[in-house]
Amino acid sequence: MTAAVAGLAPPRRRISAETIVMRAGILALLAFLLLALALPLATLLAKSFQDSEGRFAGLANYARYFATPTLVASLWNSFWVAAVSTAIVVPAAFLYAYGLTRTRMPAKPLFMALALLPLFAPSLLSAISFIYIFGNQGFLKSWLMGASVYGPIGIVLAQVFYCFPHALMILVTALALADGRLYEAAAAMGTPRWRVFTTVTLPGARYGLFSAAFVVFTLVITDFGIAKVIGGQFNVLATDAYKQVIGQQNFEMGAVVGFVLLVPAVVAFLLDRLVQRRQVALLSARAVPYEPKAGAARDAAFTAYCALVGGLVAAVLGVAVWASFVTYWPYNLSLSLRNYEFENFEPNGAGPYFASLGMAALAAVLGTAIVFCGAYLVEKGQGLRGARTLAHLLAMLPMAVPGLVLGLGYAFFINARWNPLGALYGTILLLAVNSVVHFYTTAHVTALTALKQIDPEFEAVSASLKVPFYKTFARVTVPVCMPAILDIAVYMFVNALTTVSAVIFLYGPSTKLASISIVHMDEAGATAAAAAMATLIVLTALAAKVLHFVLDRLVFGRLQAWRRR
Amino acid sequence: MDQVVRRTEPSAAAVPPPSVHLRVRGVTKRFGGFAALDDVSLEVGSGRLVCFLGPSGCGKTTLLRVIAGLEAQDAGTIEIGGRDVSRLPPPQRDFGIVFQSYALFPNLTVEQNVGYGLANRGKGRREIAARVAELLALVGLTDQGGKYPAQLSGGQQQRVALARALATSPSLLLLDEPLSALDARVRVRLRDEIKTLQRRLGVTTVMVTHDQEEALAMADRIIVMNGGRIEQTGTPAEIYARPASAFVARFVGEMNMLDGVVAGPGRVRIAGLVLACAGLGTRPVGARVRLGLRPEEVRIRGVSADAPNALAVSVDPLDFLGPFCRATLHPVAAPGLAIQADLSANAVRDLGIREGQALTVALPPELLRVFDAGTEEGS
Numbered sequence: 001m002t003a004a005v006a007g008l009a010p011p012r013r014r015i016s017a018e019t020i021v022m023r024a025g026i027l028a029l030l031a032f033l034l035l036a037l038a039l040p041l042a043t044l045l046a047k048s049f050q051d052s053e054g055r056f057a058g059l060a061n062y063a064r065y066f067a068t069p070t071l072v073a074s075l076w077n078s079f080w081v082a083a084v085s086t087a088i089v090v091p092a093a094f095l096y097a098y099g100l101t102r103t104r105m106p107a108k109p110l111f112m113a114l115a116l117l118p119l120f121a122p123s124l125l126s127a128i129s130f131i132y133i134f135g136n137q138g139f140l141k142s143w144l145m146g147a148s149v150y151g152p153i154g155i156v157l158a159q160v161f162y163c164f165p166h167a168l169m170i171l172v173t174a175l176a177l178a179d180g181r182l183y184e185a186a187a188a189m190g191t192p193r194w195r196v197f198t199t200v201t202l203p204g205a206r207y208g209l210f211s212a213a214f215v216v217f218t219l220v221i222t223d224f225g226i227a228k229v230i231g232g233q234f235n236v237l238a239t240d241a242y243k244q245v246i247g248q249q250n251f252e253m254g255a256v257v258g259f260v261l262l263v264p265a266v267v268a269f270l271l272d273r274l275v276q277r278r279q280v281a282l283l284s285a286r287a288v289p290y291e292p293k294a295g296a297a298r299d300a301a302f303t304a305y306c307a308l309v310g311g312l313v314a315a316v317l318g319v320a321v322w323a324s325f326v327t328y329w330p331y332n333l334s335l336s337l338r339n340y341e342f343e344n345f346e347p348n349g350a351g352p353y354f355a356s357l358g359m360a361a362l363a364a365v366l367g368t369a370i371v372f373c374g375a376y377l378v379e380k381g382q383g384l385r386g387a388r389t390l391a392h393l394l395a396m397l398p399m400a401v402p403g404l405v406l407g408l409g410y411a412f413f414i415n416a417r418w419n420p421l422g423a424l425y426g427t428i429l430l431l432a433v434n435s436v437v438h439f440y441t442t443a444h445v446t447a448l449t450a451l452k453q454i455d456p457e458f459e460a461v462s463a464s465l466k467v468p469f470y471k472t473f474a475r476v477t478v479p480v481c482m483p484a485i486l487d488i489a490v491y492m493f494v495n496a497l498t499t500v501s502a503v504i505f506l507y508g509p510s511t512k513l514a515s516i517s518i519v520h521m522d523e524a525g526a527t528a529a530a531a532a533m534a535t536l537i538v539l540t541a542l543a544a545k546v547l548h549f550v551l552d553r554l555v556f557g558r559l560q561a562w563r564r565r
Numbered sequence: 566m567d568q569v570v571r572r573t574e575p576s577a578a579a580v581p582p583p584s585v586h587l588r589v590r591g592v593t594k595r596f597g598g599f600a601a602l603d604d605v606s607l608e609v610g611s612g613r614l615v616c617f618l619g620p621s622g623c624g625k626t627t628l629l630r631v632i633a634g635l636e637a638q639d640a641g642t643i644e645i646g647g648r649d650v651s652r653l654p655p656p657q658r659d660f661g662i663v664f665q666s667y668a669l670f671p672n673l674t675v676e677q678n679v680g681y682g683l684a685n686r687g688k689g690r691r692e693i694a695a696r697v698a699e700l701l702a703l704v705g706l707t708d709q710g711g712k713y714p715a716q717l718s719g720g721q722q723q724r725v726a727l728a729r730a731l732a733t734s735p736s737l738l739l740l741d742e743p744l745s746a747l748d749a750r751v752r753v754r755l756r757d758e759i760k761t762l763q764r765r766l767g768v769t770t771v772m773v774t775h776d777q778e779e780a781l782a783m784a785d786r787i788i789v790m791n792g793g794r795i796e797q798t799g800t801p802a803e804i805y806a807r808p809a810s811a812f813v814a815r816f817v818g819e820m821n822m823l824d825g826v827v828a829g830p831g832r833v834r835i836a837g838l839v840l841a842c843a844g845l846g847t848r849p850v851g852a853r854v855r856l857g858l859r860p861e862e863v864r865i866r867g868v869s870a871d872a873p874n875a876l877a878v879s880v881d882p883l884d885f886l887g888p889f890c891r892a893t894l895h896p897v898a899a900p901g902l903a904i905q906a907d908l909s910a911n912a913v914r915d916l917g918i919r920e921g922q923a924l925t926v927a928l929p930p931e932l933l934r935v936f937d938a939g940t941e942e943g944s
Contacts, residue, residue: 457668463655465682
C-alpha cells in the first residue's frame with residue numbers, strides 16, 4: 001500500500017510552474033495598482049509643484065493659492081458646509097438606525113429600502129429635486145422665506161439626502177451588533193433606561209458614530225455634482241478644481257486645489273482607521289444577540305419618525321422623476337415623454353446613456369475580476385510578501401482619494417507627453433479603469449472578508465494532493481465566494497453608472513457619460529432633460545439591483561445546492 | 566493485509582526495529598524573536614503511528630507544518646522515505662494531510678472531495694470512480710458519496726477528510742488534531758477506527774494532539790513537546806511509567822508533586838515527614854528534590870503501620886467521580902500537605918471510607934519518581 005518514493009534527488013529550491021503563475025499574478029496586480037493609481041496621483045502631486053512650462057516651481061502654486069481670497073473662501077465654505085451636513089445627517093441616521101435595529105416597529109425592510117434609494121442615483125439628482133422644490137420656480141419656494149436655495153442651503157439639503165444612506169448603513173451595522181447579556185445585566189440591576197442608553201448603547205455604537213461622521217464629512221467635502229448643480233455663486237473646493245482646469249485651463253492651480261481637497265479626505269480616513277483600531281472586539285464569541293422588548297409607545301414613535309424620513313427621501317427622489325415627465329415646468333404640468341427626447345437637448349442624443357451602460361458593464365466585469373483575483377493573491381498568495389503588502393496598501397488607498405482628485409491625476413498622467421498610454425484618453429476602457437480604481441477599496445474589503453471566511457487550509461490540502469492552486473481557485477474558491485463576487489459586480493456597476501467626479505475630466509467626444517450629460521444639460525438650462533437622464537440612470541441601477549437579487553436567489557437556490565443542510 | 570504487526574509494549578524486543586521513514590534533524594523555526602521550534606530532531610519508523618503531544622503553543626503543529634512544507638524551517642533538514650525534501654514545496658513531498666477543520670471543499674460532493682487529487686493525475690474516469698468507491702468503503706461511507714459535506718455529521722466529515730488524504734496513496738499521513746472538533750463519544754470511536762485503518766494500511770502516520778488520553782490510546786510512540794523542544798520520546802507505557810521530567814509527568818496523566826530536601830541515603834524530608842525513596846541516585850544531602858506519585862499509586866489496602874512510608878492521614882474531601890473517588894489526603898504529621906489519591910469504588914465501599922475519616926496509607930518508595938526541583942517549565 002505504501003507508495004514507494006523513487007525518483008531522482010531533487011534539485012535544491014526548484015521553482016515550479018505553479019510558483020511562477022503565483023508570482024506573475026502578484027506582480028501583475030502590483031503593476032496594475034501602480035500604473036492605475038500610484039502614478040496618476042504622483043503626476044498630480046508633481047504638477048502642483050510645477051509652473052505652466054513644466055519647470056519646478058516649489059511651493060509657488062501653493063503660495064498663490066493661499067494668497068487668492070476667493071480660493072481660500074471656498075476652502076472655508078467646503079469645511080463648514082461639510083460640518084453642518086454631518087451634524088444633521090449623523091443624528092438623523094442614528095435615530096433611523098435605532099428604529100431599524102432596536103425596536104419592534106413594523107415594515108423594517110421597507111424602511112431600509114426607502115432610505116437606501118439615494119445610493120442608486122447620481123448625487124446631483126437630489127440637487128435637481130431641490131431646485132424643483134425650492135428653486136426659482138419651485139413649488140415650495142415660499143417656505144424659504146426669501147432665502148435662495150442656490151447656495152449653501154441647497155447644498156446642505158441635497159447632501160443630507162445623498163449622504164443619509166451611507167451613514168445609515170454604518171450605523172445599522174454598529175447598532176445591530178449588541179450583546180443582549182449587557183442589557184439583561186443592566187435590567188437586572190434596575191438601571192434606568194436613559195442610563196442604559198448612555199452606558200451601554202452609545203459606547204457600543206461609538207465607533208460606528210465616528211465612522212459615519214468621517215464618511216459623511218468626506219463625501220460632502222469631495223462631492224462635485226451637488227455643488228455644481230445647486231451651488232450657484234457659492235464656491236467650494238470641488239467646483240474650484242473643475243473651474244480651474246476646465247474653465248481656465250490652469251492645470252497647475254487645479255492640481256493644487258486637488259491636493260488641498262485630498263488633505264481633509266486623507267485626514268478623515270486616517271482618523272477613522274485610528275479609531276477603528278481601538279475598537280477591540282466588543283462582541284465576544286459568546287455574546288447573545290440583542291432582542292428588542294415590546295414597547296408600544298416607542299415602536300409607534302419610531303414608526304412615525306422612519307415613515308417621515310423614509311417618505312421624505314423617497315419624495316425628494318420622486319420629485320425629480322415626476323418633473324422629468326412634466327411637459328413644461330411649471331406652466332404645463334401635463335405628463336409627457338418630451339424631456340426624454342434627448343436629441344433636443346444634448347448633441348449626442350441618448351448616446352451618453354448607452355455610453356454609461358457600456359462603461360459600467362465593462363467596469364463591473366473588469367473590476368470584479370481584478371479585485372477578486374487581487375484580493376485572493378493578497379490574502380492567500382505565497383511568497384513576495386513585500387509586493388503583496390504593498391498591493392494591499394494601494395488597494396486601501398482609493399477610499400481616501402476623492403474622485404475629482406483621481407480624475408485630475410488621470411487627466412494629467414494620460415496626457416503627459418512622455419506617456420505612451422496617451423492613446424487611451426477618452427476611451428471607454430480608460431473611463432472603466434478609472435471607475436474600477438475609484439471604487440476599489442470597498443470591493444477589495446468585501447472580497448477579503450469573503451476570503452477570510454473560507455477555510456485557510458484549502459490551499460494546503462490542494463498542495464498535498466498535488467493540485468495547483470489555480471485549479472482549486474477556479475473549482476472551489478470562486479464558487480464558494482460567488483455571493484461576494486456578485487455583490488462586487490453590482491457595486492461596481494451601480495457606482496460606475498452614477499459617478500460624476502472622476503470621469504468628468506476623462507471623457508471623449510464619443511464617450512460622454514450620462515452623468516456628465518446631466519451636468520451639461522443642467523448648465524444649459526435643460527433641467528427637465530437632466531432630470532430625465534438621471535431618472536434613466538436610477539431605473540437602470542435599480543434594475544441591476546433587482547437582477548442581482550433574482551440571480552442571488554437562483555444561485556443560492558439551484559446552482560449552489562451544497563449551501564443547504 | 567497480512568502485514569499487521571501486533572506489538573505488545575513494552576517488550577518490543579521480538580519485533581525488529583522498522584526502517585526509518587521520516588527523519589527530522591535539527592529543525593529550528595522562529596517567528597520574530599519567538600522560537601517555535603528549537604533544534605528538534607526525531608525519527609519515525611516505517612508504518613508507525615507517532616503522536617506529537619503537548620500543550621497549545623508547544624510547537625507541535627508548527628513541526629507538522631514544517632514536515633509538510635507549509636512552513637519553511639530556518640535551519641535543519643527533513644527526510645521522507647530517505648529523500649531530502651527540506652527545500653521542496655508541499656506538492657513534491659508525498660504526504661496526505663487531515664486538518665482539525667477537515668478543510669473539505671463545501672461545494673463538492675463527498676465523491677468529488679475524495680477524488681480531488683486523483684483527477685489531476687491523468688487517470689481515467691472509471692479508474693477514479695473505482696478508487697473513490699474503494700476508499701469510501703474503507704472509511705464506511707459507501708452510500709454517502711453523493712452528499713455535500715454540510716449534510717454530513719462531524720464524524721462523517723472527518724472520515725471523508727481521511728479518505729481524501731489517503732486517496733493518492735501517500736507514504737506519509739499527517740493528522741493535525743483530527744479529533745478535537747468532535748464530541749467525546751464520537752472521538753473515542755473514531756480514534757479506534759483511525760488506529761485500525763492505519764495498521765491495516767501500514768502508512769507511516771504523524772498525529773498532532775493536545776489530548777494525552779488520545780495519544781496514549783493511539784500512538785506507537787509519543788513525542789512530548791514543550792516550548793519548542795522535545796521533552797521525551799517513548800512508547801505510551803514508558804512515558805506514563807517513567808516520565809523524564811516533571812512537565813511530562815504532569816502533562817501525561819496526573820501526578821502528586823511533593824517538594825522536599827534529601828535528608829540522608831534514600832531518605833527525603835517533606836514538610837514534617839521523612840519518606841523512604843528508591844531513586845535518589847547520587848544526590849547529596851540537602852539537595853532540593855520533587856517527588857512524584859500518581860494518584861492511583863497510593864496504596865490503601867492492607868497497609869500496616871510499620872510498612873515503608875506508611876502514613877496516618879485524614880480524608881478531606883472525598884469527591885465522587887463515577888467509577889472511582891478522588892480523595893485528598895492530609896497526613897496527620899503534616900496537615901498542611903495535600904496528597905491526591907484515586908480510590909476505586911470497590912475500595913471505598915469495602916473500607917467504608919467517608920470524608921473526615923482517619924486512614925493509614927502507604928506511598929510505595931519504589932514508585933516515588935525523583936525530579937530535580939524547578940525542572941518544570943512553561944506549563
